[in-house]
Structure formats: C-alpha cells, structure tokens
Amino acid sequence: MSKAPNPARRSESSRRAILAATGDLCSEAGYGRLTIEAIAARAGVSKKTIYRWWPSKGAVVLELLGETATIATAPPDTGDLAADLHTMLTEIVDMLTPPRNSAGTGVISEALHDPDLARDLRERLIQPGIDAFKQRLRRAQETGRLHPDADLDVALDLLYGPIYHRMALHLGMPDPDYLRTLITHVLRALTPPAPH
Amino acid sequence: MSKAPNPARRSESSRRAILAATGDLCSEAGYGRLTIEAIAARAGVSKKTIYRWWPSKGAVVLELLGETATIATAPPDTGDLAADLHTMLTEIVDMLTPPRNSAGTGVISEALHDPDLARDLRERLIQPGIDAFKQRLRRAQETGRLHPDADLDVALDLLYGPIYHRMALHLGMPDPDYLRTLITHVLRALTPPAPH
Amino acid sequence: MSKAPNPARRSESSRRAILAATGDLCSEAGYGRLTIEAIAARAGVSKKTIYRWWPSKGAVVLELLGETATIATAPPDTGDLAADLHTMLTEIVDMLTPPRNSAGTGVISEALHDPDLARDLRERLIQPGIDAFKQRLRRAQETGRLHPDADLDVALDLLYGPIYHRMALHLGMPDPDYLRTLITHVLRALTPPAPH
Amino acid sequence: MSKAPNPARRSESSRRAILAATGDLCSEAGYGRLTIEAIAARAGVSKKTIYRWWPSKGAVVLELLGETATIATAPPDTGDLAADLHTMLTEIVDMLTPPRNSAGTGVISEALHDPDLARDLRERLIQPGIDAFKQRLRRAQETGRLHPDADLDVALDLLYGPIYHRMALHLGMPDPDYLRTLITHVLRALTPPAPH
DNA sequence: GGGTAAGCGAGACGGTACGTCAAGTCTTTCA
C-alpha cells in the first residue's frame, strides 16, 4: 500500500513548470508524442514528482485544460439566447480546432479506454459546462424565450452532438454560420407542436 | 524504398488468424491492452507478417470491424421513416455499447491522432453509412414524408451527433426510447417554417 | 561548506534505533538489500538524521559491528600459543559465518570500492585485532615458544589469509580442526631452518 | 515464464561490443560507477540485449575477466617449483593491483552478496586456477620436490590466502620479494616433521 | 525563564539507474 503524499507540502513551482512544459510539448509535437519523460525533462522536474501527483499523462493534460479553460461556470446571458448558445458552442469548437486541439482530443482519446480519466474529464471539465448550458436554457424558459416543456437533455445532445460527431469522424469542425444553422434548427425542434 | 508485397501470394490463413486473434484479445483485455506482439503470439504469426500487410494495430482492428460489420450499403426502407432511422442509428449504438464497443471506440480513439487511420475509418466504415442515411432521407423527400428543402447534412449531424457526443464524454449510450425522442425532435426541426 | 553537527546535542535514542534497525534489516534481508530508506523507516527516524551522523550505509553497519564486537584489545594468553591463536581466529571466522556474516561481509564488500570506509574498517575493527595478534606472538617469542627471528607479518598473512581467501571465493569457512591444522603448519613455517 | 533465448542466433558483434565497452568503462570510472545503461550506450546496444544474455552487471564483468584472463588451465612447469608458484601467484596479484584491479575486486565484492554470481565466479575463474595449482604441486610430489604427504588444500590456503587477506583489508598487495618469502615459508611448512 | 538555535520526524524534491515492455526492423531458417 503506498502512502498518499501530503498536498500541503506540494511544490507549487514544480506544478506550474510541469503544466507549462506539458502545454509547450503538446503544441510542439502533439499529444501523441507527449511523454512523461519529456515533460519531466522540459520542466526540470523528477519523473517521480509527476507520478506522485498525477496517475497518468492524460491526467496532467486534463489539469492543464482545466487551468487554461475559459469556461465560465456561469453561462453568458446577453438576452439573446441564440447568440449565447453560439458563444458556448464556439468555446468547445475552438478547443477542438487546430492549433489548440491537440490536448483536448488527446484527453478525449485517452479517456475512451481509461475509465478513471473519463470520470475526471466528465467531473472537472464537462459537467460544469453542461450545468451552465442547462442553466442558460432554464433561464430562457423563465423568460418565455423557450417553451417550458422543452427537453433540456435533448437540447444538449442536439447542440453539442454535432461537434463531437465531427471530431470523432474527422468531418471538420462546424464554422460559425453552420453553428447558427444548427441552433436555429434545434430551437425549432424544442418547441412542442401545439395540440389540436 | 521498401518493395510492396505481392498481395496474390498473401497467406489467407495468416490473415484470418490475425483478425481472429485481434478480436479475441480485444474482447478479453480491451483495445488499450492490445499489442502487435500479443496478436502475433496468439495468431502464431510473425510480427513481420502483420507489419507487411497493415500499417498499425488500428488498421488491423479497422479491418476486423469491416469484416464483422453488417454494413447495409442500402438503407432499410419499410416505409416508416422514423423506424428506419431508428434501425440505422441502433446499428451504431450497438457497435459502441459493451461488450462490442472495445474495437469500435479503440479505432475511433486511435483515429483521433492518426490521420491515415482516420481517412481509412471514414472511407471504409463511415461514409457508406452516411451515404445510405442520406439516400433514405432523399427517398423520404421524394415521397413527401420530408420537406424538399430539409438540410440533410444537418439531419446527419443532429441524429448521429448525440451518439458520438455521449461516447466521447462517457455519458451513456442512448436507449431506444430516447432515440425515438431524438428522431421526433429532429424530424420536427427539419421542416422549415412556413413563410408568412 | 556544511556546518558540522554538534555531537553533544545528538539524540542517543535515535542512534540506538538506527543501529538496531540496521541490525534487524541486515539479518532479515541481507546487506545487499539494506537501504538508508529502509533503516530510516524501520527506526522511525528521518533520513536526514542518518546522513547527519554517517557518511554511508557502510559506515552505519561498521559502527554496528563495532558495538557488537567483543574486541579483545588484549590477546588471550592461556600459555598455550596454538590454543590462543585458535581463539583469535575463531572470533573472525564466527563473524564471517552465517547467520552473523551479513554485516561483516557487507562492510568488507563495500570497503572494496570505498577507500574512506576501508580506512575506517581497518582502524576501528581490524588494526586492534592485528595488534593483539602480534602482541601475543611477541610474548611467545619472549617465552621461547616462538623463534625470535620469526616474521610476524608473515604469520599474520598465513593465519588470517585463509579465512579471507575462503570468504572472498565462497570456499566455505574453515572448521575448528582445519584451523588447528593451519596453525600447526604455520608455526612450523615460522621456525627458520638451522644454518649448516 | 520467460522463454530462454536461442544462443545459436546470438549476435557475436553485440557480445564483443558489450565486453569491450564494459572493459573501457571499468578502467575509466571503476566498477562502482559501472552501470548497465552506460554499457549499453557505449556499446551501441540495447539494454534488453544485455539483460537477455547476462543476469547482472557482475556477470558481464565476470565474462570479461574470463576473456581477458591469461590463466593457463595448465600450470607453468619450468622445473623450479618456487618460481612456478611465484608465477601463478603473480597472476592473481596483478589482477588485484591497480590499474587492472577494478573489475576483479568489483566482481569479488558483488559475489559477496550474490550467491549466483559467486558460483559462476568460482566455477569459471577460480576453480580452474585451483586445479592448475594443485596439479603443479602433485607433479612436485611425483618428482620428489614436495613431500608426498603434503596437504595441498593447506598449501592453497596458505599461498593464496595472504593475497585475499590483503585485498579485503586494503593492506596493500604483496610485492615479488614478499611473495618469495611467503613461498619459502609455506614450502617449509608443508614438509611433515620426521617422526622420532 | 524566555528566546533561540539546534536536532529531529517527516517527506517532497531533482536525479540516476533500474529492469520491463512494446514498437518496428532485420536476419536466419524452413517449406
């Protein structure tokens, strides 16, 4: 049984150096060529120090993404629902578009066969975004912009789905106009048909 | 430059053994633990033989998926559009649901940082499905079940998107009922609003 | 330059714990598997404390041997030279025979490529024995039991040599009878031939 | 269970490069600073290749000693017993004297806590020397130069012992004159006293 | 007898080497 390290004594400077080195290497050579060895060397840090605080390179990159992310836990609310949705979607699209995509797709790729990483990814990066997204839609329901019976899970799937669909199959990220088209379609879909 | 091997002299039995071993190992230990070494050992085949005919382990698994897949090059057409869409979506959902999901998610995961594999994946597995999907929608337009101006690319994104979205973020594959809900929403979205 | 620690403030209990832990670990796993880390953990002591007072693990074990050793600074003198030599040789043989041999052979082994340790080993453990040995022989010369021209360095080499020879090459420690045989031979060798 | 490699397919050039690199590094930095990593790097060889054929660095150095050793399995026989013994002893003394001593003392040191290496050392380097030594003495008995009842094991211990004694305790290797003195003493010791 | 400097436990740190694993290449042997 290995003892857990004491976070209070953790070296913040090492942590920063590791994340910085990870970011650099990820941009330079891509997630695929990223190795713990290289991170340690670049950061001037012992491999042990990385393994002490992260279980895998995926976890390091995930933390890096968490630092970098400008994901507001509170959704934008300009009053214009379509525009706000566009803003939120664009954030994800940007993260999955070159040159920033390496870390993001890398973590997603790794999470596909690493359940622990998958859980971390969901809890620390994805769920906050989902919550913010639904919060914005709920507000739209309160203001009457969106039908009160609209299914928010469906909205989430229909709006974010195309992005991951295209990522997974290398179909090219949607451009802003196409995003607007999608939003228009989805908002239309969310309004239940009037009963006869 | 290395000479290309002569496909005419290729050993079919080796090929079958390799694919069989790959399938077994994928089920047993998952794509993550799959290695060329293990495939060669299990198949009673030289590593060289694998490298001679496939560029990477992803390519082997892709070929395995191609063999296994019940790819409908022609879409189902029972006359019930929603039911036919459900059938086509379910095929993908099944491939990405345990216990069959290991090979599928594995290849997608690898394709995320291997452009060559990504192209092969698209051309050999995905595009036929997309073509069949659009063909079915086009037939629906001809029969008037779908509006003639409906955007088929949007339809594709909205229907397949949720599946990949959920796969990528480990949100759980949609169940049949939820699939039906999605189809209902999307078909509603595809009908352009009547101009005033 | 690092300041020398003040021996007056040294914790005797830590010192004892370290030596005790060292002895235990040496018996349990052998000198080869002995590490500073393990000593510190077993003794409930900081590694720093060990490094403060000893330059190497060899030095710790050497001090342990010094504590344990029943070093006769004065040689035995029963009047029977052969028996007294036997007693002195047996002391070394015991130290190099299981189960006590681990620490002894360990230090000798380390001293082979650590000159500082070698010097300490000689000064603190070996030289007193050599002095006692020669002192006993000198007394034998005075009593006429040994020829006054006998070369005491040769005596030392011939008597102790076989022990180290056998230790170094794993030829098995000499048993008491064989020791007696050796002593008989050596005493015979030490008597210079009468000149014609 | 790991499969044993097939010696028939072993690369002789790798083997030679490894032994050469080991020799160089041993001379340059000493056995203590010798590492498998460094040998591999210097030899332009994979670490795996070293581990495939040798269990430890000690075993590599032992093989190197075996190659280098000029130990004739047949003893010298010039007719002059004392001179021949001197020749045989000098061979060992040379091996344990700078600058050649690093490999020899290193292996002996390691063998002190590695029983497998100790066995190899004895079987491959030591025993042939012992056999040759005894063979020469037996011949001396046949020619009447040595008493037929002389104990050859005692002879071995008394002649080689001093060398290892001095090695183990860093007492300085015996010089040629002192070796001759020892031989004189031992030959005298080996002649049983005439019965009354 | 209160302040302070040391020894101390704990353990994180930058390192070096370990021994293992798989990738992909190359050579030898067999059918």
Place this chain on the structure above:
DNA sequence: TGAAAGACTTGACGTACCGTCTCGCTTACCC
C-alpha cells in the same frame, strides 16, 4: 520466396533509492 521465429535498436515506462532540501515541532542552552 513468403512466412515463422526471434534477436536486434530504440525509447518510454513506472519504481526504487540516492542524497538534499524545507517544513514545523521540541528540546536544551544562553543570556
């Protein structure tokens, strides 16, 4: 001559200890 068998170089893995270091704590000495 294609394929099996498998040895080879490469390079990263994750681990074990090294010896140094920084923390608080406590303990003993000195003003």
